[in-house]
């Protein structure tokens with residue numbers, strides 16, 4: 001059957017097309033995007049699959065370091081880390097070693113909450129070593145399920161036969177996943193929620209400034225209502241890379257303690273070193289009662305103070321949770337490598353270099369209104385969605401991968417192993433993309 005042609009972007013050599021004489025070592029684009037093989041793959045996808053959240057016509061084939069190669073042989077400098085899920089970049093020797101070893105094991109995926117395996121225990125040991133003291137873990141498949149189980153653990157704690165179901169508190173701009181329970185507390189985009197049923201939610205404003213008039217809203221909410229839990233991110237991901245103010249987070253912690261309500265911190269995107277600490281809440285000097293992790297960990301995880309342990313066998317389980325043995329082994333390796341190679345320090349140094357470079361770029365550019373971030377979790381706010389999207393596509397055409405966040409922000413989240421040379425090349429590409437679009 002004849003396939004419908006896809007729209008193509010004409011891409012030419014950097015220094016001739018865009019009038020910028022820049023040296024590019026990592027990003028190499030030749031010909032049109034998408035290339036012929038990518039076009040075929042995308043056409044097959046469009047024919048057979050739901051058209052989900054694809055941003056640009058990239059068909060990933062392989063990767064090495066911070067560079068992703070597409071199926072037509074183009075190389076892209078990756079400032080997305082697959083939304084933080086590839087914290088060590090690509091072809092990391094320790095990860096490749098683990099996968100090679102696991103590939104000889106014929107039972108690589110098991111019913112991991114029904115049968116034990118060593119990789120489950122190894123990841124648990126590594127994971128618990130970077131959690132607050134006394135926390136326990138439950139492994140599951142995804143970030144949304146990690147949040148679902150955090151919510152379930154909170155509900156279970158306050159459970160009494162015949163009692164009405166209490167609402168959970170969540171923030172404006174929040175993203176906690178797309179499964180129905182987690183989706184109730186998500187608020188970042190109407191398209192994600194329209195038409196779906198919800199658990200009861202009490203919504204408060206996510207405050208990014210200590211001076212916000214609603215900074216004390218949590219105390220009023222908890223004084224006036226019985227609630228099951230308070231759930232928030234510390235740095236909002238999908239909502240636009242918004243960083244909570246210190247006082248906002250402290251108020252959440254104080255009010256939840258005072259009213260005996262569990263505080264759930266969702267670290268699915270911000271956790272495991274992305275902000276230069278294992279968890280973003282460490283920047284605020286607070287601890288959660290329950291938390292969620294995923295992405296960098298390779299599997300989903302709910303972690304909780306031991307007093308929240310559901311005291312009954314079988315309250316939480318799933319077929320594949322704790323049973324994808326390659327992912328569990330890679331997750332443990334990620335934590336080991338972050339520790340061994342002192343990657344948290346690299347994140348802080350490279351994060352500052354990148355943020356400063358982007359702030360310098362923004363200073364001379366109409367269209368960029370803010371650059372903010374913690375470590376290598378950096379957001380760029382544009383004046384309009386159109387300008388954001390234009391820069392994103394221009395960057396893609398030049399071989400720099402970036403992703404949108406929220407209504408008009410862009411997220412910059414390279415692998416934790418990024419070098420100064422790669423940061424600088426990304427900044428050069430970003431500058432030429434901005435020059436071409438703003």
Ligand SMILES: Cc1ncc(COP(=O)(O)O)c(C=O)c1O
Nearest residue numbers: 142143144175176177237268269
């Ligand atoms: C903070 C946060 N929570 C939950 C999720 C859902 O994770 P998943 O897509 O793995 O279900 C995400 C995904 O982006 C996230 O950023």
